[in-house]
Amino acid sequence: MSESVFVGLCHIVGTSQQVASIRDAMGITDILTNQVNHSYPRMISGSRGEGFRLDGSDIDIMYWENNKRVIWDLSQIQYYNRNIYTLILCDSSESPPGFSLLQLLITRVRSIRTSLCTIEVTNSISTALFERNNSLFISSSLCRETQRPLFPPGFIPHGPCVSGISSGLEREFAFCFASDFWPPSAASWIDRCHSWPQPNVVCDIIRSGCHFVAIGHKLSNFEDHEWRISFSRAEQILVHSMNHTQFLTYGLLKLILKEVISNGLEEEDKLLCSYHMKTAVFWVIQRNNIPQWCPENLLLCVWNCFKLILKWVYEDVSPNFFIPQNNMFLSRIHGDKQNQLFIRLHALYEKGLISLLHGPSIWPYVLIVLYNPRLSICTDEDNLLFQYVFDSDLFSCTNCKTLIGIETLFHCMKCLRAVEQLMNTPLTPYHVVILQKHTTFIFHEIAFILSNIYINTCRNKMVYIAVRISDRILKLTGKFGCTSDMVYMAMYYYKTMRFVDALLVTEMTKVVQLYKANLLLSTDMYTEAFRGLSLTSKMRIFTNRNIFLNNNVRYINELLPEQQCSRQERQGLMDIPTLVLLYMLEILCYRHVDATKVQTALFFLQQLVQHPQRIFLPERQEDISWQILGICYQVTGNPQSALYAYQQSLSKVPFSKIEKASLLRIQSILQ
Known part of the structure; x- marks a missing residue:
């Protein structure tokens, strides 16, 4: 049965190739976007950043100010140029494990008003300061309030985030502060890493530091002012280091949580979240109790994780993976709610593993085996996915929806420089396709920005030069972009009153669109038509x-x-x-x-x-x-x-x- 569920999860969550392509797309998008918005770097976290392609997955984005850093002790000041960086000192002496107050470092404080004259503080901080013990601290609740006007009216607060629909996608944004150093309170995690993760992964995680998100502990005296230590970057690195069975175990637990454990519950009664599922997977992998994480043992892996979660609920203790002293149930699951949740989970435990698989997504793959006990299931990923599905997913996740900060030629040049630098690094075939797509988008923007600058000028020579450059750029994109990208060329020809040329482009694009639609009538036709072609060649024919x-x-x-x-x-x-x-x-x-x-x-x-x-x-x-x-x-x-x-x-x-x-x-x- 494990093999059948493994196959089902590859269709739902993605094969290892699909997951790798999504991760590559998100990673390169982050790099290029941070070139445009250098003052506010960001990171795609959550399900999309981890590589999931589950329906309904939103995009979680963490962003921070690049000229501010959190340090853990005053000796770390020496690593920063105080003319560039505003330093913030972590003070966790009176906070629960995993939380901290953030002190803005200045020489002395007479009052909040006078202190602001001695340092350069952006609006995100200046209105979020409070004074305590003759020092200035940054309030998490006030900081959340200062960030809310930056988002559209439909965005609503959700914990440390604001969430809503932007550019057609469900998004969650979390403002935070970055620290380049690994938290001393998480030092014990390094000592635990004997079997997993590998030493090189541990080094990457330590170098990545951590972040502080604007939410306090509900039982703390400083709830409105505290910040939570976030290990989102470290968790993403850990998830990326998993083998595919481990990743699908995590994915199946997310589905079980949504379709079985939380099914039929009101929103306020949904006490467990996907973060608890992820933490359970981390602990089970590190304890090394399962001999081999492979498709044949998938359900055994899931059952072990479920039993650990059941134990946590019974004991009312869910230790954070990096800071075990941080009990994630402390302010969330207790009293009657804890008892009700334990009864619900224990009922599933008594019915056995099969009860966890009754969700609509996985159950059909269970029935196949129940009706055909002797059925042999092939778990070879090369045979699990039609080529068109993989290609379509890859080309769809290379869209440039996140490169929305481009406004000027300067932004375009910075992005192109980043592309050039990436091209000199080892690249997978997915990286190459993603970079091609982004480069095409940047060239489109250059063509229209140039046109908008010079189209209304009286200097005919400058107009002529701008048109020639834009023409060449757009024709170049036609050589390595998608066929549908030629729509930009048609728009440009219309904009410059070359109507016949525009019509030729639209007609050709429609023909290719219909040709592709006919190929999709049969997966065999698609496979035969694109057999032996590289991803780059396929992308040229692909039509968004x-x-x-x-x-x-x-x-x-x-x-x-x-x-x-x-x-x-x-x-x-x-x-x-x-x-x-x-x-x-x-x-x-x-x-x-x-x-x-x-x-x-x-x-x-x-x-x-x-x-x-x-x-x-x-x-x-x-x-x-x-x-x-x-x-x-x-x-x-x-x-x-x-x-x-x-x-x-x-x-x-x-x-x-x-x-x-x-x-x-x-x-x-x-x-």
């Missing part, structure tokens, strides 16, 4: 379903109100279906080239947007798709149909945050 427009960059005037509205709502990108944008460009170009073909293109766009099965139109893109249909109706002289389309856009879930643009366009029609 979506085009991402950076709201910091002006592409075509017809979409400018929507971009401005989306940007005002602090959305970095507009996510538009490729075919919708292609038909829009055709309609706009045919108005100048061949007016008789406008209605045909408009008919196809209307059928695409109004199709009841939404084959090429996910729900989260309905608002922008109806909006574009309305724009096309309006420019072709059909205000009544345009009015209806804008109203439909307003009635859809506002993922694109363009409601104000819809209202403005409706008002312009009614006037």
